[in-house]
Amino acid sequence: RILIIDFGSQVTQLIARRVRESGVYCEIVPFQKADKCLDLVNDHGTLKGIIFSGGPASTTEEFSPRAPDGVFKLGLPIFGICYGEQTICMQLGGAVETGHHREFGRAFLEIKDDCDLFDGVWAKGEKHQVWMSHGDKITEIPTGFRAVGVSDGSPFAAIADDVRKIYAVQFHPEVMHTLDGAKLLRNFVRKVAGCSGEWTMKGFRNEAIAKIREQVGKGRVICGLSGGVDSSVAAVLIHEAIGDQLTCVFVDHGLLRKGEGEEVVRLFRDHYNIPLIHNDASDLFLGKLAGVSDPETKRKIIGGLFIDVFEAEAKKIGGAEFLAQGTLYPDVIESISFSGGPSVTIKSHHNVGGLPARMNMKLVEPLRELFKDEVRMLGRELGLPESLVGRHPFPGPGLAIRIPGDITRDKLDLLREVDAVYLDEIRRSGLYDQIWQAFAVLLPVRTVGVMGDGRTYDQACALRAVTSTDGMTADYYPFPHDFLGRVATRIINEVRGINRVTYDITSKPPGTIEWE
Ligand code: XMP
Incomplete structure (x- = not known):
């Protein structure tokens, strides 16, 4: 395996x-x-090599981040990127100066000499496009190193110490705009560090199953299901490992999309034969939500009730030592990573992964090393249906945060119909997989319309669709006008009670993806 030491780069x-x-x-x-x-x-x-990431600091500042000195004593291959290169130079006896010649964006690297990092990718005398983003400049490299690549602004844009197997570059090989960057990283991990390259989803599945068995032994595990990708994949994987020592609990808050609750029950109970408790708690949730309009209050009520109901079910099952969660790698990194100070809470998030420590159970988190798209690959490997594996993210508080104002069963039913027509039209048009998330919002306004020869005074809805890679930032999806026209006509014709359709073209920021 390879260890990446993060100095705070965005990438x-x-x-x-x-x-x-x-x-x-x-x-x-x-x-x-x-x-x-x-x-x-x-x-x-098992550690075969170490990569130093880029980072926002300047190595010339006092107290700027450094790699632990011990890292250099391990005798393992090291690959430094951007700030990583600069700190290698500072720590091993070179020099860095600040602010002379900044390089941002496209640059050209001239290959001065061959080295193992470039093997089969770049050769001496060639020039290649790379992506730069730095303000400091290396002015002296440590003993043992030689320059193997230069750019206009960096005489030491790529350096190598073949004996110690330390390589470093000023540019970012991990971004797409460094056209051969992925090949350089591959060379480092496979050729320089000698990793075998056999890590596949199938291998991961078998390893994960062995780990779950080892951790759980003969113990009992409870897993909260939401109908989303992460908890479903975790549940199926754990069931494959320990069979009926696993019980799934599906707390149905009555805020899911059309047909989704039934689908979860059918898939897990009937198809996979996984023991499943389906608690239809919609009366409880809708009762407590009645008359509540404030978005944060809604979120807190739902999050709190969810835990209460889940805990009560766990007690009924009795004897379970372990709680399974679909925690993903980005969540893990975010929670251990350093942050730039206290951040403002925009929304109180709630999901099945957020069950509290107060349950006093040991956690089973088989996906904590995976990225979202790797979880999808694992889901496919486990034979989960594409309709589930490729599903858009859905928030824990469900449709409650897509109905500004108070929530009633009637409003929920109306929104479910609108949402179903909208998603159906997106799927039919082949656009579903190009969109990060698409959903409808039921607006708390009635507007006047004319249908046939009559006047209508019905509700308006908004449609939202965004592109994103992580949900942190997003842009609205540029539907063709004929799609928007078609879907608006279908919604008004097929859903009684809606007479106006609008499309939300706000990006994030300044908007958020959900309306509440
Ligand atoms: P916002 O609205 O904050 O949403 O731009 C970013 C992403 O997070 C999802 N979301 C949630 N997911 N529990 C969740 O599991 C929540 O409480 C929650 N609130 C928002 C949202 O759907 C989008 O994908």
């Missing part, structure tokens, strides 16, 4: 992606924790 996760695409397993650790993790990983003797 560290991309390094991990490229490494895994080369069939090599890797983990990211923030630089402050690198020491501890090194011991850990090295204990198992």
Whole structure:
């Protein structure tokens, strides 16, 4: 395996992606924790190489981040990227100066010499496009290194120490705009570090099953299902590992999309034969939500009730030591990563992964090393239906946060119909997989219309569709006008009670994806 030491770059996760695409397993650790993790990983003797990420700091500042000195003593191959290169130079006896010649965006690297990192990719004398983003400049490299690539602004844009197997580059090989960047990372992990490249989803599945068996033994596990991809994949994987020692609990808050609750029950109980408790708690949830309009209050009520109901079911099952969660790698990194200070809560998130420590159970988190699209691959590997595996994200509080104002069963039913027509039209038009998330919002306004020869005074709805890679930022999806016209006509014709359709063209920021 490969360890990536994170110095705070926006694109560290991309390094991990490229490494895994080369069939090599890797983990990211923030630089402050690198020491501890090194011991850990090295204990198992499986660590083959280390990558230093980029980062926003300047190595010329006092107290700027450094790799633990121990890293250089391990004798393992190292690959430094951007800030990573600069800190290697600073720590091993070179020099960095600040602010002379900044390079941002496209640059051209001239290959001065061959080295193992470039093997089969770039050769001496060639020029290749790379992507730069740095303000500091290396002015002296440590003993043992030679320059193997230069750019207009960087005499040491790529350096190599073949004896110690330390390579470093000023550009970002992990981004798409460094056209051969993925091949360089592949060379590092496969040729330089000597990883075998056999990490596949099938291998992961078998490994994960063995780990779950080892962790759980003969114990009982409870897993909260939401109908989403992560909890479903976790449940099927765990069931494959320990069979009926697993019980799934599906707390149905009555805020799901049309037909979704039934689908969860059918799939898990009937298709997979996984023991499933289906608690239809919609009366309870809708009762407590009656008359509540404030978005945060709605979220808190739903999150709190969900935990109460889940806990009560867990008690009924009795004797369960373990709680399974579909925690993903980005959640893990975010929670251990350093942050730039206290951040503002925009929304209180709630999902089945957020069950509290107060349940006093040990966690089983078989997906905590995977990215979202890897979870989808694993889901396919496990034979889950494409309709579930490829499903758009859906928020824990469900349709409650897509109905501004108070929530009633009638409004929910109306929204479900609108949403179903909208998604059906998106699927029929072949657009579903190009969109990160698409949904309808029921607006708390009635508007005047004319249908046939009569006047109508019905409700308006808004449609939303966004593109995104992680939900943190998003842009509205540019539907062709004929699609928008078709879907508006269908909604008004097929859903009684709606007489006006609008399309939300707000990006995030300044909007959020959900309306509440
Ligand atoms: P916002 O609205 O904050 O949403 O731009 C970003 C992404 O998060 C989803 N979302 C949630 N997911 N529990 C969840 O599991 C929640 O409480 C929640 N609120 C928003 C939202 O659908 C989008 O994908």
